[in-house]
Amino acid sequence: MELKAKKEQLLKILQGKIPEDVTLSTVEDCAPYGGDWTRLSGNPLLVFLPKSTEQVALILKSCNDLKIPVIPSGGRTGLSGGAVVTQSEVVLNLSRMNRISPVDILGRTVRVQSGAVTEVVHEHCAKEGLFWPIDLASKGTSEVGGNLSTNAGGVRVIRYGMVRKWVSGLQIVMMNGNVIELNRGLEKNNTGYDLIQLMVGAEGTLAVITEATLKLVRLPQKEQALFFALSSLESIRKLFEKARRGPFEILAFEFFSQRCLTAVETKLNRRSKLESAGEFYVLMEIELGLGQESQVLLEQWLEEVLEADFVKDGLLAQSSVERREIWGLREGITESIALTSEVRKYDTSVAVSNTVGFLKEAEALFGSMKLGADLYVFGHFGDGSPHLNVVKQDTGDHKTFMEDCDRFEKELYPLIKKWGGSASSEHGVGLLKKSWVEMSRSPEEMALFRAIKAAFDPNHLLNPGKIFD
Ligand SMILES: Cc1cc2nc3c(=O)[nH]c(=O)nc-3n(C[C@H](O)[C@H](O)[C@H](O)COP(=O)(O)OP(=O)(O)OC[C@H]3O[C@@H](n4cnc5c(N)ncnc54)[C@H](O)[C@@H]3O)c2cc1C
Known part of the structure; x- marks a missing residue:
């Protein structure tokens, strides 16, 4: 049966069984649900916005019977294309199912x-x-x-x-x-x-x-945010080592380059309060013990750090407003890069102790390839999870940019492999990193992947073509 006939058949089966407002069927209504934050997008056959598990079950079973592929989606903030429509699939968006029950205090x-x-x-x-x-x-x-x-x-x-x-x-x-x-x-x-x-x-x-x-x-009881300017990747490593030995629990240890800060300042009009600039910045959030003594120990620790030769400048947020402002710099990076130009994202992962070595080689590789693009580096230093964003320069065109990224990627993936890492630390594989999966998993693992998929979804209808073909 061709797609149009299947669509009519599906609507007929569901008619009267789900409320009318669950189904979107016009191209204009469906379009926003065809893509995610990657800017990749396709035209859904239909979009369903179910309000109950029963409706989800009925829609899935009906699609299964008619052999219509389905893409589940949520907030569509994904950065790997996992929720992107590629071949007129049906989109099943769960956003309307948003009930939250009272907290179970005993079970936490x-x-x-x-x-x-x-x-x-x-x-x-x-x-x-x-x-x-x-x-x-x-x-x-x-x-x-x-x-x-x-x-x-x-x-x-x-x-x-x-x-x-x-x-x-x-x-x-x-x-x-x-x-x-x-x-x-x-x-x-x-x-x-x-x-x-x-x-x-x-x-x-x-x-x-x-x-x-x-x-x-x-909830953490006594949180404090600190912000530092540093001159090199090596300095970040030294600061991290010092923090690991510090008199507190680290809740976050995030880093970003000057280029990222400039993007946030220019695109989102936010400002760093540090007096000196650095090549890199670190945002550290910590949880202190409850007594007054812990505050004194923190101040002593900070004094030592600010005197060390690897830190150019630093501050301890003095209020919750100042803390939010520092976080605004870090949290605005993805958005401000998206506002800058076309971007290809690499969400890499290596052992924490290899982060600096890997990043130095990745930066050198990027520099040596002389692409018409800039490299924005930021992410979760304390987890060994740096994000590399390749951003098109204004003078470049889309086609050359895509070819440049493909060339860079061909060299970057082996580099990640050499450092014992992964090309998806947290964003998933989706559409964008499928080639990495085939490259980094053994044939035996791929066979298990396929067997698991077949056990859950023997007709291969649920989010087809994502993670692997
Ligand atoms: C500004 C910004 C910052 C981000 N920072 C981070 C970060 O620090 N760390 C991080 O890990 N990610 C980050 N992300 C990526 C993204 O927010 C996460 O991947 C998030 O978990 C995706 O949730 P979502 O509801 O938007 O999912 P979607 O994008 O809608 O879907 C993601 C995947 O999940 C599947 N899916 C969605 N809902 C269901 C369901 N109910 N059942 C089955 N499958 C489902 C989809 O098919 C798709 O494959 C960031 C994104 C943005 C835009």
Whole structure:
């Protein structure tokens, strides 16, 4: 059956079974759901905005029966093209399923629907002094289903780890419409394979997540933000070593280059309060002990650091407003780069101790290739997770830029491999990093990937062509 006939058939099957406002069918209404933050986009066959698990199950089963491919999506802030339409698939967007239950104080968990926005979950849990410790600049738009499906990282990984540590139950819907509860929120359950962990990071290729039980921690009691200007990558490493020995718990250790700061200052009109400029900047967030003594120890530590030859300038935020301002510099980078020009993103990962060595070689490689583009470097230094963004110069054209990026990528991937790293630290594979997956996984692993996919979705209809072909 051709696509148009399948579409008519699907609408007929669902007529009267789901409310009318669940379906979007005009090209204009559907268009915004065809892409994500990568700016890649396609035209969906139809878009469904379900309000319940039953509706999700009915839509998936109907698509399965008609062999229509489906792309699940959430806040569409993904940076790898995981939610992008490539061949007129149906989009199943979970944003309307955003209910959040009361916090379970005894279990320290909260049950949410997958369309709950990350920051709204934070606000809900903060009322009980608790926190779902997934913190990323897109938190005002990204959703729990998307966070789980990408195994999101963010700025608190150094303290809390990735999303996969913070979930103890999932409700999923299979492509055939079966609804399955995974682990029922149990803290301990050693009865065979951990299907939750298979779902986390699966990028919507195995099943659709409709609900999740999230694990919570106590909100940090006494947070402080510090901001430093440094002259080199080596200096960042020295500061990090000093911080690792410091009298506090590190909650975030983020870095960015002067070029990134300039982009934020010019595109978003934000300002650094440091008196001296550096080649690089570090934003460090820490949690102090509650007594007065911990503040004194911090000030002593800061004095020593500011006297050290590797720090050009530094400050300790004096108020929550100042703390937000410093975070605004870091969190504005992705947005200001997107406002600058075309960009190709590399979300790399190496062992923390290899970060400086890898970055120096990556920068040298980029410089030696003399591309019509600039390199913006920033990210999660404390996790060994630097983001390399290649940004087109104004004088260049789109085609040359794409070719330049392809050439750079061909050299960068082997470099990442040489340093024992990964080409996707936290954004997932989606469409953009498929070649890396084939290059870095053994044939035996790829065979297991395919067997797992076939077990969940034998017709290969759920988010086809993402992660691997
Ligand atoms: C400014 C900015 C900063 C960012 N910073 C970070 C960062 O620090 N760390 C980080 O890890 N990421 C970061 N990201 C990337 C992005 O925000 C994350 O990947 C986020 O987890 C995606 O959530 P989403 O709801 O937007 O998912 P979407 O983009 O909608 O989808 C992402 C993937 O999940 C699948 N999916 C979505 N919902 C479901 C569901 N319910 N069931 C099954 N599959 C589903 C989709 O098919 C797709 O493959 C950033 C993005 C932006 C724009």
